[in-house]
Amino acid sequence: MNPGLIKEPDLQERAKQLSVLLVDDDAELCGMMREFFAQAGHQLECVYNGREGLASALNGAHDLVILDVMLPVLDGFGVLTQLRRRKAVPVIMLTARVQQQDRIQGLDAGADDYLPKPFDPDELLARIRAVLRRTEAKIPVAAESLSIGAIRLDPATREVWSRGVAVDLTEMEFDLLEMLIRSAGRVVSREEITAALFEREATPYDRFLDVHISHLRKKLEGGGRLIRTVRGVGYIFAGAN
Numbered sequence: 001m002n003p004g005l006i007k008e009p010d011l012q013e014r015a016k017q018l019s020v021l022l023v024d025d026d027a028e029l030c031g032m033m034r035e036f037f038a039q040a041g042h043q044l045e046c047v048y049n050g051r052e053g054l055a056s057a058l059n060g061a062h063d064l065v066i067l068d069v070m071l072p073v074l075d076g077f078g079v080l081t082q083l084r085r086r087k088a089v090p091v092i093m094l095t096a097r098v099q100q101q102d103r104i105q106g107l108d109a110g111a112d113d114y115l116p117k118p119f120d121p122d123e124l125l126a127r128i129r130a131v132l133r134r135t136e137a138k139i140p141v142a143a144e145s146l147s148i149g150a151i152r153l154d155p156a157t158r159e160v161w162s163r164g165v166a167v168d169l170t171e172m173e174f175d176l177l178e179m180l181i182r183s184a185g186r187v188v189s190r191e192e193i194t195a196a197l198f199e200r201e202a203t204p205y206d207r208f209l210d211v212h213i214s215h216l217r218k219k220l221e222g223g224g225r226l227i228r229t230v231r232g233v234g235y236i237f238a239g240a241n
Contacts, residue, residue: 018042020128021060023053023079024068024094036121050074057083064128069095069106077109084110088171090131094119107211112172134197135171146181148237151220153181162220169219172197176212177220180227180237189234209235 020037022044024030030046037044045060047053050071057065057079065083069076080091093106096117106114112131115124146153152161158174160167169177175197180188190209213227213235220226228236 018063018128018132019061020044020064020066021053021056021062022046022066023048023050023057023071023076024066025049025070025072026068033121036125040125048072050076050079054079054082057089058087062089064090064092064132066124066128067091067093067111069093077105080106080109080111090135092124092127092131104207104211107208110170134175146178148181148184149226151177151181151226153178160220167219169216172212173216173219176209177216180235184237187230187234187236191234193234 018037020042022030022033024046025048027048030048034044034046045056045062047056051073053065053067053071054074056062067076067079071079074082076093076095080093083089083091090112091110093111093114094117095106095114112135113127115127144155146155150163153174154160155178160169160174160177176193179193179196193209213229217227226238228238230236
């Protein structure tokens with residue numbers, strides 16, 4: 001991060017002060033990030049190893065956790081796995097690794113987003129706001145229950161049933177399923193989904209959707225093909241199973 005990138009935030013960004021936890025062993029980065037967040041009107045707590053980071057995340061009242069993958073004592077994947085068993089705080093992972101598998105592993109463990117290093121602090125703040133808007137938006141578009149084939153979804157309670165059996169979905173999996181059900185019979189492009197749920201442009205190397213679609217299929221279909229892939233385009237909710 002370049003200190004020259006730090007700039008005065010606008011009044012809208014100052015409207016709500018956030019409490020953010022950064023778990024990263026790079027003391028210089030943490031110092032610059034603390035300054036950036038302070039200028040943006042937010043509080044940033046820094047912890048430098050995984051064990052202490054996990055303790056702070058579990059015991060603190062943070063709006064969001066920024067978690068580096070490569071940490072001493074306990075790595076970021078270990079921290080995230082333990083955290084997800086006990087708390088639902090949003091998590092954005094940072095990684096200097098270029099392999100897709102590392103990013104997919106973070107998503108599988110329950111990360112809400114990831115950002116490769118080096119990064120632009122303004123982009124990080126934008127992603128934080130996007131994740132928080134997504135996780136805090138509990139008012140449904142429509143309160144009526146949605147039923148297609150063996151699947152029933154209740155936007156008001158954010159519950160899902162498959163053949164009458166309750167299905168445990170993450171926040172992102174629920175939002176993705178609701179979007180596909182409301183567009184049932186129509187191909188929904190990767191670009192449309194990414195823009196609506198992640199609030200950014202899709203890239204050819206972004207595996208977010210692949211991971212979440214895979215999870216949905218395992219939880220809902222039982223070997224069927226409710227959600228079909230249209231190669232090179234996107235996904236379609238077929239509904240019949």
